[in-house]
Amino acid sequence: MDHPLIAKLEQFSRLSDEDRRTLEILTEGPVRRFASRADIVREGEAPRAVRLILSGWACRYKQLPNGRRQIVALFLPGDLCDHNVFVLSEMDHSIGTLSPVALVEIPPPAFEEMMTVRPRVTRALWWESLVNAATQREWILNLGGRDAVERLAHLFCELFYRLRGIGHMQDGGCDLPLTQTDLAEVAGLTPVHVNRTLQSLRRQGLLELRGRRLTIPDLPALERVASFNPNYLHLDRVGARFDA
Amino acid sequence: MDHPLIAKLEQFSRLSDEDRRTLEILTEGPVRRFASRADIVREGEAPRAVRLILSGWACRYKQLPNGRRQIVALFLPGDLCDHNVFVLSEMDHSIGTLSPVALVEIPPPAFEEMMTVRPRVTRALWWESLVNAATQREWILNLGGRDAVERLAHLFCELFYRLRGIGHMQDGGCDLPLTQTDLAEVAGLTPVHVNRTLQSLRRQGLLELRGRRLTIPDLPALERVASFNPNYLHLDRVGARFDA
C-alpha cells in the first residue's frame, strides 16, 4: 500500500524524493492498533503526540449531556490530528474509531525539526490544516443550510473526493464502514430518518449501498442534488492526477 | 481603547512588554474601514493579507445556490482571519461586515518574521487558531445536536465569554449589532423562528434584548439551558483576570 499521507499531500504540491523520504522516516515509528468502536483519546485528557491515521476510519466527536453524540469530523487514512494540539492543556472533544484503525504517533520535536528543514512539506502541511478548517466550515453549511437528502448526498460527495485522493475509490465504489447510526451522528439526523433518506437516494439511482460497499454511479448527478462544490477541498493539482 | 489582539492573547498567556510592543508595531499599518453590510473578501478571490479586526463585527459566510446564506463564523475585535490563508489559491467563502468595521492588514512577511523572533507570541497565535478550530467544532455540535432554544442560548453564552475576553461586556450587557435575520443565518433557522425563540428566552428571564443592547441577567442559568461548556475556548489564564 502506498503511504497515505504522501498520497494526500501530493494532491496539493509535487514532492521531491527527498521530501517523500523525510515523511516516511517521520512516520515509521511503532504502529498502534485500535479495535473498531474504541476511543483513541478522550475529552479532558492532555493532548500528547501528533497522530497519523495509516488505515481505517476514525472520527472526532462531542457528547451532549442528554446522551446525544455528534461526530464533528471524519478521519481517513492519511489524515493528521491537528499539528499543534500540544499547545492546549486539555482536549475539548474525543477521538474514536469507526473501524479497526492503525496509526503512528509522531513525536512533536521530530515534527518541528522537519518543519525547519523541508519547506515544501511544511507548506503542504499548512495546506492540509487549512483544508481541514475549510471542511469544518462546509459541514456547518451542510447542517445549517441543507435538508436531509442534500446533507447525505453532500457527505458522500465529499467522501468520494477524499477517498479518491488517497487511492481508495475503485470503479466508482469504496468500502464504507459507517452504519446508519454513524451517518445520523454525522448528519445531525436520527437513524430512522437516515434510513428513509438513503432509500430515497437509492430510488433516484444516485447511490448503491449493499453490505459495507458504497457505489456512486453518477457523481455529477449526486453533486447537483447536494449542490456540492469541491472548491473547499483546494485540490490544486488534481487535474494532473485524475484527468483523462 | 486597549489593543484588542493583545487583550485576547493575554487570556492564554502572559506577554512581556517586548511581546506587546511587537504586536503593536505589527498592527500599526493603515486602518481600512468598511461600512456595515459590506464585503471584505469574496469567495473565489485570491487571499492576500492576514487581517485583524480592530473594531466592529464581521463574519465568514457561504452562500447556497438557492439563495440561502449561512454564517459559519463570527469575527469580533481582536480576531484574525487565518494566518496562513495565502497558501491557498482561492477563497472558499466570503467575509462580510455586520456593523461598521475597522481592520488592519498585516503583510505576510512581517507576520512570518515575528514568528521567528517572538516564540511566546507565536505560541499564543497557535492557541488562537486552535481555539478557532474548536469553535467551529462547537458550532457543528450546536447545529447538529441542539434545538432552537438551546442553539441561541449557546450562541449568546459564547458571545458573552468572547466579548468579556476583550473587555466588551459591561455589567452583564453588550452591544449586539446582529439582526434577527443575522441570528437566523448563524443558527440555521428562519427569522420567524428566531423571533419565536427569542420571545421564549425573554419570557424565561434568560435574556433582555432592547434596541441593539443585549443583557444576560443570569449567565449560569443560560449556560444550563444551552448545556454550555466553555472548555472549547481554552481560557487557561481566565482565573487570573476575572476571579473575585
Next chain:
DNA sequence: ATCGAGCCATCACCTGTGTTAGCGTTCTTT
C-alpha cells in the same frame, strides 16, 4: 413632513424530521 426601507412581531397553515415500537436478518460468540 413624507416616503420608503429595514426590522420586529404575529398569525395560520404546512412539512420535514423526530419518536416509539416492532420485525427480520446477519453477524458474533459460545
Next chain:
DNA sequence: AAAGAACGCTAACACAGGTGATGGCTCGAT
C-alpha cells in the same frame, strides 16, 4: 447449533420549525 446483539427496515403518529403574508414601528433620505 443456539443465543444474543447489532443492524437495517417499516409504519403511525407527534411536533419543531418552515412558509407566506400582514401590520406597525423606527429611522434615514428626500
